[in-house]
Amino acid sequence: MMPAPFHTGSRVVRRLLAWVLVCVIAAGAAAAWWLNEPLARSAEPLELAIEPGTTPRGVARDVVQAGAEVNAQLLYAWFRLSGEDRLIKAGNYEIPAGTTPRSLLRMLVRGEEALRALTLVEGWSFRQIRQALAKEDMIRQDTASLSPEEIMTRLGRPGIPAEGRFFPDTYSYAKGSSDLALLRRAMHAMDRKLEAAWAARAPDLPLKSPEEALILASIVEKETGRANDRAQIAGVFVNRLRTGMLLQTDPTVIYGMGERFYGNLRRRDLQTDTPWNTYTRPGLPPTPIAMPGKAALLAAVQPAPTRALYFVAKGDGSSHFSATLDEHNRAVNRYQRGQSQ
Structure with missing residues (x-):
């Protein structure tokens, strides 16, 4: 009887399949190693x-x-x-x-x-925002040649002042993204914060619109040295607005001076009229003077109940509040001029 060749052939096939299986396993192991090996x-x-x-x-x-x-x-x-x-x-x-x-x-x-981050600081002016954006070498400078008015038009707000319209916060951005996109996010953030603050405003405020609240909040932001004084400072300005007194706040004068301010506010500066000089013009200035944060926005619409009409810096970041001019003058002598009572 002749031997059947089938058995020999089947052994070859089994060996071949085993070899293929080994190769597949080896290739799979190599692939798994490569996929998980650091580049x-x-x-x-x-x-x-x-x-x-x-x-x-x-x-x-x-x-x-x-x-x-x-x-x-x-x-x-x-x-x-x-x-x-x-x-x-x-x-x-x-x-x-x-x-x-x-x-x-x-x-x-x-x-x-890859994200970078830029922090817009409470109390910054729009000029300072632009300076900070210009230093970001990873952001595309689409607004570098534009005026503030042109920027607001690009953002869909023609005729709206740029000052104070951006919310101070830390914003992440991808390398190569547009500075205009970051400004748009900050603008929309301020829209939301201002809308929420205005909705929570106290009754009988001498403020006619959210825009006026934004202006007052910017003044409060610039005048506040300690957070605990913020609502009290807002209360002073609200009292002055109610009684028709001049606000007489130095930061508005400084803002109106622009690049003419060199760090020393003089008496003649207080007497030189600009639209932002609250020593020469009644009521609120025509625009905000800086970016107010959330706390300043809330202080402007929820001022502390107070009889105070005056305040003066005490030299430690806090302020002394007075209801009368005589009391205020004594506080000025004590804290500003170093004179004893």
Whole structure:
């Protein structure tokens, strides 16, 4: 009887299948190792800019050009095999040390862009905001050649003064984003804060509109040395508005002087008329003089009940409040001139 060749052939097939299985397992292990191995890099920091419309293959090339020492074809193959290649988002990224092909794709799919932060400080003027934006080398300077009026037109608020219209806070932004976009966010934040403050205003305030509340809040912001005095200072100004007294607040005079102010406010400055000189003109000035924070906004619409019509800085950041001129003059002699009672 002749032996059946089938058994010999089946042994060859089994050996071949076993070898293929070993190769598959080895390839899988190698792939798993590669996906979780930190990318070698020739640059620090590794910054990746993905333009809108870039293909997954182009993204892989951009990663290599940014300084990652990885095979672009292999990286592209991983993008495709993951099934998430079309979910990669355009943007500006910083790829930290230790990033693996797996975590890189996760970052790009989630759009975890590299963010910077800019803090707009309470009490800053719009000129100071623009100076701070100009120093941000990672933000696109779209407003550099524009006037404040042109900026407000671009923001959809033609005819509205720029001063005081932006809320002081810390704003994150992606590298390469527009300064106009950051200003728009700050403007909308102020819209919300002002609307909420106006809705919570005390009854019988001598303020006709949210805009007047914003102006008063900006004065309160500039006059306040200690947070505990803020509502009391607002109460003084509200009392003066009710009785028709001049506000007589130095920060408005300084604002009206603009670049002519060199740090020393003189008597003749108080007597020189400008639209913002509250020593020469009654009522509120025509615009805010700075960015008020949330506390100043609330103080302006919820002033402390007080009989005080005057206050003077005590030299330690706090203020002394007086209901009469005689009492105020004594406080000035004591705290400003160093004279005993």
